Amino acid sequence: MIVAVASGKGGTGKTTIAVNLAKSIDGEVDLVDCDVEEPNAHLFLRSNPIESKEVTVPIPQVDESLCDGCGECSKFCEFHAIITPNTKPIVFPELCHGCGGCTLVCPRGAISETQRRIGVIDISREDHIRLIQGRLDVGVAMAPPLVRAVRANSRDNVATILDAPPGTSCPVITTVRNSDFVLLVSEPTPFGLYDLELAVKMVAELEIPFGVIVNRHDLGDNRVHEFCKDNQIPILLEIPDDRRIAEAYSRGIAIVDALPEYKPVFQGLLEKVDELVHSKEGRSDANL
């Protein structure tokens, strides 16, 4: 089972939920930190490095002796990563998504591919948790190819927890796509609600079953609860605004390690998710 932990708003507790879920699973688990622009799940583990590998994307290189300047490559590229002004094509590697389309459409076979490094994947382990973390290189603006590479390193038939980046844009969609269930972590504030509504629309569009976790549920107002009730979205867990949790967090200690009484709570969450995945009762058809 693949469970993605996402949120619209940043700082609602995605990583907290993802790490504590991973720690509460009995048996082997892949914890995948897909927030490649600022990965942080490792801060809550004491994991030992296993391997590190570079991730590259293919970018076009043009053999000018074969190119006749027809510009088919540029017409094809919707990202404007290869343009043909009145010269031979010019490539902008930082705009290239690595789809390979220009290479295919070139009628003269003048374009081949070379590799451009965009980041690294670090794999480490703490007990039963195998942490797979992507780290985008400084200056690289395109996260999805790295997110895909990170996800491709999780194992089939092993419980997988995906820690998504915040927001609802491409890196998040790349993370949650093809997962079995999405946990949307929110907080009961106007910002939390606004971004939750966006996240719900995104997940509904992807037709993935989902439920909501309300973190620091005793703060703010009850509009997140009302929104979930009005739209029949299950609230699967509420976590109180507990100073002990914040103190443990500030020292890089997971809730279940600092406060073992929470372990059954996270195990209960997993059971609920498992039930919803198998009964298909989680909302995936929200029409908002």
Added chain:
Amino acid sequence: MKIALTSKGKDLDSDLDERFGRARHFIIYDTETESFETIDNEQNLNSPQGAGVQAAETIAKTGAASLVTGHCGPKAFRALTAAGIKVFTTNATTVKEALDLYLAGKLTEADNADVEGHW
């Protein structure tokens, strides 16, 4: 010789568009015929990325030798330079003012981008 200018409207009295890649229109002025044509940049305006380099390609295809605009970012500058187009920046208010300054030789050719991308 043709000169490209970025414009918020469709004629010479329009305000100069400070932006290059996401300018509303391009006005291509021909010094030989003393006439101009207008190119709509609407599609590029909503481009998810690469508006500057795409605009450079558009300008290159018009055969313009110079571009007069408000600001020009690094990727657009690289593309324009590769296409042999000279870049001039100005804070003139209207397209006509910018064109007159250019024709009077009062604008200095830019030797580099003057703003970061996505300014």
